Amino acid sequence: MLERSDNVVWWYKNGEDKDRYFAIPYEANDEETNVKSLRGFYADIIVRFKDGRIGIYDTKAGMTVTDKKTYAKSDALQACLAEHDNLTGGILNKRSDSMYIFEGDEYTPNLDALTRFIL
Numbered sequence: 001m002l003e004r005s006d007n008v009v010w011w012y013k014n015g016e017d018k019d020r021y022f023a024i025p026y027e028a029n030d031e032e033t034n035v036k037s038l039r040g041f042y043a044d045i046i047v048r049f050k051d052g053r054i055g056i057y058d059t060k061a062g063m064t065v066t067d068k069k070t071y072a073k074s075d076a077l078q079a080c081l082a083e084h085d086n087l088t089g090g091i092l093n094k095r096s097d098s099m100y101i102f103e104g105d106e107y108t109p110n111l112d113a114l115t116r117f118i119l
Helices: 068-082
Strands: 008-013 022-029 036-041 045-051 053-059 087-094 099-102
Touching: 022 068, 022 087, 036 099, 068 087
Parallel strands: 053 087
Antiparallel strands: 008 045, 022 036, 045 053, 087 099
16 A cells, blocks of 8 residues: 555655654553553554655554553544644554554544554
8 A cells, every 4th residue: 555655755664662762751650550650652654745744643453553552652642643744644454345544632443433544
């Protein structure tokens, strides 16, 4: 999808758990101990669009769509995006008919809250 888009200048598949990769801080809650800690959220894909915007996207499927960590990560991502005029992005969820994106302030995996993702 990214390779075929005329709107994409370049895209980058981000890595995980290393200082050299892009991360957004988020507050994680350990469900067993209920202890909160600051962690890094490593979004999957970073995209440079022809109009100058940078897109930050994380893909979720299966059980990860409803995982409590996804709620915290999505909310942290949207807070980060709101701080910068040229950033866009969200949580992507591939369904049988298309790819959908959540871009709201408080994450929900409800398909009614997602919109069809178009590049």
